[in-house]
Amino acid sequence: xxxxxxxxxxxxxxxxxxxxxxxxxxxxxxxxxxxxxxxxxxxxxxxxxxxxxxxxxxxxxxxxxxxxxxxxxxxxxxxxxxxxxxxxxxxxxxxxxxxxxxxxxxxxxxxxxxxxxxxxxxxxxxxxxxxxxxxxxxxxxxxxxxxxxxxxx
Amino acid sequence: xxxxxxxxxxxxxxxxxxxxxxxxxxxxxxxxxxxxxxxxxxxxxxxxxxxxxxxxxxxxxxxxxxxxxxxxxxxxxxxxxxxxxxxxxxxxxxxxxxxxxxxxxxxxxxxxxxxxxxxxxxxxxxxxxxxxxxxxxxxxxxxxxxxxxxxxx
DNA sequence: TAATATTCAATTGCTTTCAATTAAATTGCG
DNA sequence: CGCAATTTAATTGAAAGCAATTGAATATTA
Numbered sequence: 501x502x503x504x505x506x507x508x509x510x511x512x513x514x515x516x517x518x519x520x521x522x523x524x525x526x527x528x529x530x531x532x533x534x535x536x537x538x539x540x541x542x543x544x545x546x547x548x549x550x551x552x553x554x555x556x557x558x559x560x561x562x563x564x565x566x567x568x569x570x571x572x573x574x575x576x577x578x579x580x581x582x583x584x585x586x587x588x589x590x591x592x593x594x595x596x597x598x599x600x601x602x603x604x605x606x607x608x609x610x611x612x613x614x615x616x617x618x619x620x621x622x623x624x625x626x627x628x629x630x631x632x633x634x635x636x637x638x639x640x641x642x643x644x645x646x647x648x649x650x651x652x653x
Numbered sequence: 654x655x656x657x658x659x660x661x662x663x664x665x666x667x668x669x670x671x672x673x674x675x676x677x678x679x680x681x682x683x684x685x686x687x688x689x690x691x692x693x694x695x696x697x698x699x700x701x702x703x704x705x706x707x708x709x710x711x712x713x714x715x716x717x718x719x720x721x722x723x724x725x726x727x728x729x730x731x732x733x734x735x736x737x738x739x740x741x742x743x744x745x746x747x748x749x750x751x752x753x754x755x756x757x758x759x760x761x762x763x764x765x766x767x768x769x770x771x772x773x774x775x776x777x778x779x780x781x782x783x784x785x786x787x788x789x790x791x792x793x794x795x796x797x798x799x800x801x802x803x804x805x806x
Numbered sequence: 807t808a809a810t811a812t813t814c815a816a817t818t819g820c821t822t823t824c825a826a827t828t829a830a831a832t833t834g835c836g
Numbered sequence: 837c838g839c840a841a842t843t844t845a846a847t848t849g850a851a852a853g854c855a856a857t858t859g860a861a862t863a864t865t866a
Contacts, residue, residue, distance in 0.1 A: 503764040504757065506696045506712070510778055511674050511767065513785035515689075516714045518671035519853075520789060521664050526854090536668075537822065543659045553845065559659070561669045564845050566823055573821085590831050590844040604657065611656040614664065624784055625663055631781045632666035634773060636673060672823075679824085690852065706815065717815050719853050726851085743814040743861050 524617055528610045532603060533577065537562075537570050539607075545580065545596040546604045552585075553592040561636070579603060677770055681763045685756060686730065690715075690723050692760070698733065698749040699757045705738075706745040714789070732756060 506512055522536045529539050540560055544551055551559075557567045571594050574580045579600035585591035620628065659665055675689045682692055693713055697704055704712075710720045724747050727733045732753035738744035773781065 504696060504699055504760060506693065506700065509693075509696065509764065510771070510782055510785075511678065512693055512696075512713075513782060513789055514667070514671045514674055515693075517785045517788040518667045520714060521667055523854080525664065535821065540659065540662075540665055540668075543657060543662065543665075546657055547659065554843090560665075561673060562822095563824065565825080565847080568846055570822080584845095588832070588844085592845060607657060611662065618663070618788065619790065620784065620787060624787070627780060628784045629663055629666060631773065631777055631784075632663075632670045634777070635670040635771060636666055637772065676824080688851065707813090715852095716854065718817080718855080721816055723852080737815095741814085741862070745815060 521614075521618070524614065525610070528613055532606045532610075534603075534607075537566070538574055539610075541567075541570055541574060541594075542579065542600065542603065542607070545594065545600060546607075550593055550595040553594060556594060574600075674767075674771075677767065678763070681766055685759045685763075687756075687760075690719070691727055692763075694720075694723055694727060694747075695732065695753065695756065695760070698747065698753060699760075703746055703748040706747060709747060727753075 502508055525536050525539070529536060534542065541556065544556060544559060553564065553567055553571065556571075557563055560567075562570075571580060571582060574594075575582055579597060581595050581597055583593045583595065585593060618625070655661055678689050678692070682689060687695065694709065697709060697712060706717065706720055706724065709724075710716055713720075715723075724733060724735060727747075728735055732750060734748050734750055736746045736748065738746060771778070
């Protein structure tokens with residue numbers, strides 16, 4: 501029955517490390533008034549300025565039940581605006597505001613702080629990164645009809 | 654500003670992979686009537702039969718605000734009982750019931766199912782495991798070594 | 807010993823997360 | 837074309853998860 505021992509589970513350290521890391525972010529994110537989930541939404545928008553709600557959910561592996569309230573919160577704070585699609589009114593587009601763009605400068609030092617508090621060297625971090633994305637790819641690559649992106653070197 | 658790109662964050666795949674893995678557990682855990690958090694509490698109790706609420710929280714990296722309601726749920730389901738400590742009435746001990754012990758047999762095939770759905774080989778899994786525990790150790794080992802942490806005013 | 811500090815579980819309030827459902831818009835099929 | 841199936845965002849309900857606080861018990865210290 502050793503397979504039921506906590507220390508033999510891979511799921512548990514994954515789950516615990518994820519929460520630990522989010523907790524490490526919290527004090528830094530508090531300074532700019534974001535939660536962790538709001539932060540990763542902003543990361544996406546700082547890259548591409550606008551994105552569909554559906555595409556945002558796919559990117560972050562979150563469904564509408566999570567995305568909708570988070571984006572609404574960001575809208576309340578003035579960092580984004582939401583627009584219904586014109587050619588397809590079912591869709592919703594999230595767009596960065598000037599205020600949201602301005603926040604990017606204040607967020608710039610957050611990854612720096614986080615890098616120092618994680619006790620992994622560069623090689624370990626890159627290995628971890630690769631393995632995690634392998635999990636995220638899922639058990640079957642068949643969904644997207646064959647693998648298109650090559651593995652991280 | 655590349656450090657603010659989502660794909661350059663280590664936190665994100667950790668966060669996403671953790672949720673994906675929990676999601677993979679859900680259909681199997683549904684069969685035995687547990688949530689993921691309830692499951693990892695049961696994993697601990699299947700190993701040691703009883704544990705203090707504080708120790709349980711330390712082991713799982715969860716605080717009383719999470720532990721208390723989860724253990725109460727398990728008590729409602731009849732898998733555990735709770736007892737106040739006798740020599741120290743502040744403490745709470747969680748004990749496995751016969752029903753909880755019986756559940757172990759039904760849970761035995763869950764890790765087997767999970768192992769197959771994770772597309773990592775044994776070596777990759779063990780590397781991931783090691784790196785995750787390194788994160789869980791935290792940036793400072795001060796707690797155990799007794800080393801004094803520099804005063805931050 | 808008396809006063810103060812600390813520890814512990816529980817509670818409160820807020821946000822996240824997901825499954826399941828709903829409602830509206832679009833697409834596909836006959 | 838008209839009707840069914842699908843897609844999309846939103847909503848609802850339940851369970852986490854955490855920061856902050858509370859209240860009671862225990863430890864420390866003056």
